[in-house]
Amino acid sequence: xxxxxxxxxxxxxxxxxxxxxxxxxxxxxxxxxxxxxxxxxxxxxxxxxxxxxxxxxxxxxxxxxxxxxxxxxxxxxxxxxxxxxxxxxxxxxxxxxxxxxxxxxxxxxxxxxxxxxxxxxxxxxxxxxxxxxxxxxxxxxxxxxxxxxxxxxxxxxxxxxxxxxxxxxxxxxxxxxxxxxxxxxxxxxxxxxxxxxxxxxxxxxxxxxxxxxxxxxxxxxxxxxxxxxxxxxxxxxxxxxxxxxxxxxxxxxxxxxxxxxxxxxxx
Amino acid sequence: xxxxxxxxxxxxxxxxxxxxxxxxxxxxxxxxxxxxxxxxxxxxxxxxxxxxxxxxxxxxxxxxxxxxxxxxxxxxxxxxxxxxxxxxxxxxxxxxx
Numbered sequence: 001x002x003x004x005x006x007x008x009x010x011x012x013x014x015x016x017x018x019x020x021x022x023x024x025x026x027x028x029x030x031x032x033x034x035x036x037x038x039x040x041x042x043x044x045x046x047x048x049x050x051x052x053x054x055x056x057x058x059x060x061x062x063x064x065x066x067x068x069x070x071x072x073x074x075x076x077x078x079x080x081x082x083x084x085x086x087x088x089x090x091x092x093x094x095x096x097x098x099x100x101x102x103x104x105x106x107x108x109x110x111x112x113x114x115x116x117x118x119x120x121x122x123x124x125x126x127x128x129x130x131x132x133x134x135x136x137x138x139x140x141x142x143x144x145x146x147x148x149x150x151x152x153x154x155x156x157x158x159x160x161x162x163x164x165x166x167x168x169x170x171x172x173x174x175x176x177x178x179x180x181x182x183x184x185x186x187x188x189x190x191x192x193x194x195x196x197x198x199x200x201x202x203x204x205x206x207x208x209x210x211x212x213x214x215x216x217x218x219x220x221x222x223x224x225x226x227x228x229x230x231x232x233x234x235x236x237x238x239x240x241x242x243x244x245x246x247x248x249x250x251x252x253x254x255x256x257x258x259x260x261x262x263x264x265x266x267x
Numbered sequence: 268x269x270x271x272x273x274x275x276x277x278x279x280x281x282x283x284x285x286x287x288x289x290x291x292x293x294x295x296x297x298x299x300x301x302x303x304x305x306x307x308x309x310x311x312x313x314x315x316x317x318x319x320x321x322x323x324x325x326x327x328x329x330x331x332x333x334x335x336x337x338x339x340x341x342x343x344x345x346x347x348x349x350x351x352x353x354x355x356x357x358x359x360x361x362x363x364x
Contacts, residue, residue: 039300040293043319047295072313080325081318085332088303088314 014167016054025052026174033181046078049178053171056132057156060182064256065148067249083131095120102140102152108172110163111136135162139175141183149256151183187258194257198241207234209260211251277349281339288346290353296321297353326350
């Protein structure tokens with residue numbers, strides 16, 4: 001596992017952010033994020049973020065609710081990923097205090113600012129501590145447009161109260177930017193994968209965007225200069241591709257996965 | 268929805284598709300993705316974890332935490348074999364694919 005943070009052992013966050021070149025290094029990492037060619041490269045960027053922020057672990061979580069019955073979680077881990085397995089095996093998603101915080105807040109905070117109200121939340125926190133995140137910085141990356149999807153960056157340090165330092169105010173701006181860049185990159189990656197593997201065309205995307213805007217079949221047909229029967233047929237095909245029961249659910253899923261804008265066509 | 272094609276990757280999947288691993292060489296080690304589809308009651312979770320392992324020791328810890336290795340022992344045997352081959356390849360060439 002990448003140990004590039006070893007040079008930061010025993011340095012306080014105050015010392016880390018006060019070091020010469022901290023802001024430049026942080027900006028450099030942030031600017032690399034949107035250009036990552038694949039997940040492996042993004043993992044290397046997260047490892048670099050560990051080094052810059054003096055952390056031992058950086059985890060980015062992406063959550064998307066496909067519908068009422070299906071949710072997906074994607075973790076990128078720079079650090080020890082063994083805790084992710086235990087986390088998944090315990091099924092802590094619904095009770096995770098940090099995810100719940102990120103669902104309703106956009107402010108990065110030290111984990112000590114997030115109350116742990118249930119024993120499951122305390123158990124999940126203890127697991128993170130066991131695997132090196134004695135102190136954690138929780139950085140939401142919310143989505144707009146009434147979507148369920150959210151992103152969350154968590155930086156973990158083996159030093160107690162590392163992120164409780166007033167110096168956390170300095171890293172807040174950088175961490176928040178990094179979280180948003182990673183989230184947007186990931187949405188683009190997922191979008192590319194889905195479009196390629198399911199052979200989604202630009203016409204399909206336009207059809208879904210019009211449905212998402214609430215247009216009826218006749219209106220969609222007029223917009224696309226096709227027959228209403230053709231619109232119905234195309235939606236049937238798309239519903240099958242996305243395994244959704246109807247066009248509204250397909251359009252909603254397409255928005256959740258970034259294929260179309262939440263409330264309009266993606267150009 | 269269909270998953271993307273994975274040219275240049277090694278994939279190990281349990282017989283029922285519940286757990287899948289995708290491995291490839293990366294600059295810093297072996298990039299491993301674990302995908303798990305879990306349907307409990309009315310709620311299905313699809314979880315993916317991705318990390319880069321520089322050495323076999325951390326990978327062994329990762330596998331040792333995974334209870335699925337008892338359910339799918341053959342899958343995990345194949346997983347470890349692929350990982351060992353990739354880490355040796357990386358060490359011998361020190362070049363990513």
